Amino acid sequence: MSQPTTRDRDTSSADGLPIAYVPDRPRMRETPEQLRARIPGWGADLDPADRPSHPKLQYSPDSTGAHWRFPERQAGAEGRERSIEHAFVTPVFGTAQPLHGVSGMIRRLAYRRYSEARFGHWLLLIFGDRVDAWGSHLRSFATLHPDNPITQTGIRSELSASGTMRRGRSDRRHHLLDPVIVAGPWVIAAGGLVLGVRRFRRRAAG
Amino acid sequence: MRAMTYRGPYKLRVEEKDRPRIEHPNDAIVRVQLAAICGSDLHLYHGMMPDTRIGHTFGHEFIGVVDEIGSSVQHLQVGDRVMVPFNIFCGSCWFCARGLFSNCHNVNANATAVGGIYGYSHTTGGYDGGQAEYVRVPFADVGPVKIPEWMHDEDAVLLTDAAATGYFGAQLGEIAEGDTVVVLGAGPVGLVAAQSAWLMGAGRVIVVDHLAERLEKARTMAHAETLDYDEYEDIVVELKQQTDHLGADVVIEAVGAEADGSCLQHIAAAKLKLQGGSPVALNWAIDAVRKGGTVAVVGAYGPIQSAVKFGDAVNKGLTLRMNQTPVKRQWPRMFEHIRNGHLTPREMVTHRFPLEEIGEAYHVFSAKLDGCIKPLILPSAS
Ligand SMILES: NC(=O)c1ccc[n+]([C@@H]2O[C@H](COP(=O)([O-])OP(=O)(O)OC[C@H]3O[C@@H](n4cnc5c(N)ncnc54)[C@H](O)[C@@H]3O)[C@@H](O)[C@H]2O)c1
Ligand SMILES: [Zn+2]
Ligand SMILES: [Zn+2]
Numbered sequence: 001m002s003q004p005t006t007r008d009r010d011t012s013s014a015d016g017l018p019i020a021y022v023p024d025r026p027r028m029r030e031t032p033e034q035l036r037a038r039i040p041g042w043g044a045d046l047d048p049a050d051r052p053s054h055p056k057l058q059y060s061p062d063s064t065g066a067h068w069r070f071p072e073r074q075a076g077a078e079g080r081e082r083s084i085e086h087a088f089v090t091p092v093f094g095t096a097q098p099l100h101g102v103s104g105m106i107r108r109l110a111y112r113r114y115s116e117a118r119f120g121h122w123l124l125l126i127f128g129d130r131v132d133a134w135g136s137h138l139r140s141f142a143t144l145h146p147d148n149p150i151t152q153t154g155i156r157s158e159l160s161a162s163g164t165m166r167r168g169r170s171d172r173r174h175h176l177l178d179p180v181i182v183a184g185p186w187v188i189a190a191g192g193l194v195l196g197v198r199r200f201r202r203r204a205a206g
Numbered sequence: 207m208r209a210m211t212y213r214g215p216y217k218l219r220v221e222e223k224d225r226p227r228i229e230h231p232n233d234a235i236v237r238v239q240l241a242a243i244c245g246s247d248l249h250l251y252h253g254m255m256p257d258t259r260i261g262h263t264f265g266h267e268f269i270g271v272v273d274e275i276g277s278s279v280q281h282l283q284v285g286d287r288v289m290v291p292f293n294i295f296c297g298s299c300w301f302c303a304r305g306l307f308s309n310c311h312n313v314n315a316n317a318t319a320v321g322g323i324y325g326y327s328h329t330t331g332g333y334d335g336g337q338a339e340y341v342r343v344p345f346a347d348v349g350p351v352k353i354p355e356w357m358h359d360e361d362a363v364l365l366t367d368a369a370a371t372g373y374f375g376a377q378l379g380e381i382a383e384g385d386t387v388v389v390l391g392a393g394p395v396g397l398v399a400a401q402s403a404w405l406m407g408a409g410r411v412i413v414v415d416h417l418a419e420r421l422e423k424a425r426t427m428a429h430a431e432t433l434d435y436d437e438y439e440d441i442v443v444e445l446k447q448q449t450d451h452l453g454a455d456v457v458i459e460a461v462g463a464e465a466d467g468s469c470l471q472h473i474a475a476a477k478l479k480l481q482g483g484s485p486v487a488l489n490w491a492i493d494a495v496r497k498g499g500t501v502a503v504v505g506a507y508g509p510i511q512s513a514v515k516f517g518d519a520v521n522k523g524l525t526l527r528m529n530q531t532p533v534k535r536q537w538p539r540m541f542e543h544i545r546n547g548h549l550t551p552r553e554m555v556t557h558r559f560p561l562e563e564i565g566e567a568y569h570v571f572s573a574k575l576d577g578c579i580k581p582l583i584l585p586s587a588s
Contacts, residue, residue: 012450019450020496026452028384028409039404039429041548045539046383046407052539053377053532058305065281065348066297071312072278074230082315092230092296092344093315094322094332097259107257107328116319122510125256125329126479133214133253136260140213145221152217154569 081111103132208586209338210564212262215253220562223263226334226342231278234346236288240363241336241583242267243564244292245393246506248572249463250327252476254483254508257316257328265583266292266324267367268336269353272346281347288350290343291533292367294322294333297348308530313344319509321530329509337564339585351537361544363582364394364551371504371531372398372460373540373549376406378502378527379456384409388445388454388494389430390487392420394554394580395504396460400428401549403458412448414441414490416466419577427553435467445494453496461487462505463512475512482508489515495524503528557581 012019012027019026035042045051070091077089081099099107110124140147150156209223226235247264249255272286282288295302295310301321302310313322314331322344325335335341343350353362361369372395381387387403389396392415403411412431413424421432433448435441446453463483464476467490475484483506491501492515501524519526543549556579559567567581 018452020452026384026386026450030409032383032407035404035409041543041546042404043383043407044543044546044548045402045405048380048382048406051377051406052536053305053374056306059303060305061298061303064297064302064307066302066345067278067280067347068298071296071298071345072231076229077315080315083317085318086315090312090315092294092313092322094328094334095229096263096332096334097261097328103259111316116317116509119510122256122508129253129256129258132260137214145219147213147217148219149217152213152219152565154218154565154567157566157569157575 081108083111083116085115085117101132101135103128103135106131207339208561209263209334210265210561210583212250212258212260212264214260216251218251218264218565218568220564221261223338225340228274228276229342230344231276232345232347233276234272234279234282234343234350235274236268236270236290236336236341236343236350237273238265238268238270238336238339238341238585239287240269240359241265241561241585242363242366242368243337243567243571243581243583244367245395245462246326246367247568249483249506249508251568251572252464254463254476254479255327255329256509259328259332262325262327263334263338264325265335265337265341266326267363268324268341269359269363269366270336270341272350273340275346279346282350282352287353289353289362289366290324290336290341290350291370291537292323293349293530293533294324294331294344295348296345302348305532305535306529307532307534309532317509323530337561337583337585339561349534351534354541356545357541358552360552360555360582364554364580365537365540365544366533367531368394368554368580369398369549369551370533370536370540371395372400373402373536373543374529374531375399375458375460375502375504376402378500378504378529379403379406379458380500380502380525380527381406381408381456383407385455386410386412386449386452388457388491389413389424389460390457390491391415391460391462391505392417392424392432393460394551396458397423397428397554397579398549398551399458399460399504400424400430403456404429405543405548408456412445412454414445417574420579423554423579427550441467442490442493449496453499454494455496456500456502457491457495459487459491459501459503459505463507465505471513479510481512482510483512485512485514488512492519492522492524495522497522498524500525500527504531506530554580555582559583561585 106128114121295307296312299311310321323330387408416436465486467486471484
């Protein structure tokens with residue numbers, strides 16, 4: 001494993017100056033023949049004009065499989081949230097997890113009040129996500145399937161089938177910190193809320 | 207049916223859910239035979255995508271069998287085995303008519319900036335995804351393609367996103383013969399991008415990551431030179447030295463919103479959600495590319511702003527190219543490349559989990575345990 005992973009550096013100009021400081025063309029380290037011999041398919045898409053995504057816009061409405069000018073409208077669009085940058089609810093839309101409860105009110109406000117260009121739109125949606133998550137956790141405890149942090153985080157997979165620790169983690173430098181970072185803002189927010197309510201009460205009382 | 211459902215950041219479970227129904231005459235219902243977890247799913251799993259609702263089923267890489275079709279479906283029949291691009295698209299809006307399938311305007315009511323994606327939050331339309339036994343596939347006459355007889359199922363499922371995105375990323379780089387191409391990220395997307403760069407005539411391909419087994423894969427599968435950024439105090443300086451102080455002609459950014467390499471940026475984005483994504487890799491790309499060069503971005507970012515070094519991009523005269531992949535546009539040529547052995551996506555598959563163990567699958571892939579590069583999911587009905 002100690003073999004060098006990159007070839008030795010070399011300067012490509014004749015007088016040893018790094019190429020960026022002189023007008024020379026960089027030399028290819030390997031000829032096309034060498035590359036073709038070493039790498040399966042080298043140069044198969046060499047011509048930039050003959051690549052699938054060139055040019056970016058390719059007008060070809062008859063080749064997409066669509067047999068309509070505008071799709072038939074899916075039923076149930078009334079009242080569905082939409083970006084106010086859209087002219088209407090799109091003819092086809094997702095119906096998974098319709099808005100509900102408090103998180104639904106927050107999300108509806110985000111859609112109705114702000115365009116995608118506004119920070120408030122996204123902040124409200126993120127806030128709605130947190131309310132949705134906490135509401136669902138709490139509600140789950142009143143069901144036959146309460147949330148279970150052990151199974152749901154997949155933490156069991158830290159142990160392999162044979163009971164030994166799985167090897168290798170990418171996040172080793174911050175994985176111990178992660179729970180603190182994830183939980184921290186909640187603790188701080190809760191603390192802030194308590195202080196705020198107290199101050200408000202005191203002011204209201206005094 | 208059984209389906210993966212989201213229960214909040216870092217939490218998910220497998221639940222009993224209603225089987226999806228035909229909701230539009232051009233819908234199909236597909237019984238999933240094989241699915242995968244994508245690097246993009248990790249952004250959802252970590253709670254980084256606004257409007258990810260509890261109960262949402264993820265999964266935008268899947269293949270399966272057509273189980274039911276709507277009244278206007280002409281090109282598919284019940285029983286057909288299909289691969290489904292991760293994009294949901296209508297085939298007829300201004301954008302689809304011009305081949306921008308990932309930017310369809312008729313399928314995502316929740317946002318105009320992004321098209322429709324299976325199982326990728328309500329910000330991409332609110333469609334449940336394919337990490338389940340069944341999935342609703344809108345515009346069945348437009349998206350899905352019958353899996354060719356000769357194609358391996360694991361190649362087919364990777365073609366629905368990861369492989370197509372790697373190939374697309376190399377095209378965004380506008381690689382010319384002899385170019386030095388740097389690929390940031392040796393995940394499934396970066397690995398295929400590196401393989402693809404050679405097809406477009408790259409003279410040198412250098413892959414940067416910090417996970418040894420992925421860099422190893424970049425050497426064996428993609429014949430690339432590799433750099434472990436943890437071994438350098440400043441990877442940008444190393445890349446400059448490697449390229450004779452010119453910088454790379456093309457940098458492909460295949461890392462996205464959870465880039466490591468700066469603890470502060472990572473925490474601000476991935477943990478505190480204060481930006482749409484950690485721009486570490488994107489900023490490295492801007493720094494490491496040569497003046498007048500091209501940065502191709504396929505790494506995914508959330509809709510909130512990120513601290514990108516835009517001034518340097520301007521001052522260096524860079525071309526920045528990016529998109530969600532218009533998957534189906536890549537397929538005819540990619541089918542040839544796979545058949546000829548020029549692209550070998552299934553070499554990246556390291557893990558296969560039954561749907562019931564998907565919680566473990568997410569954790570292993572997310573923490574990159576056990577040398578995981580690409581995990582596949584096998585629904586029990588298959
Ligand atoms: N544009 C699209 O259509 C599209 C499609 C699929 C995936 N994606 C995005 O592409 C990205 C990669 O996807 P993947 O499935 O390969 O994910 P992945 O998580 O498996 O791979 C990401 C890799 O980047 C490495 N990395 C982290 N920080 C880095 C840094 N600073 N420099 C270099 N490498 C770094 C990680 O170690 C990891 O190996 C994700 O952001 C994903 O959302 C985009
Ligand atoms: Zn994806
Ligand atoms: Zn469209």
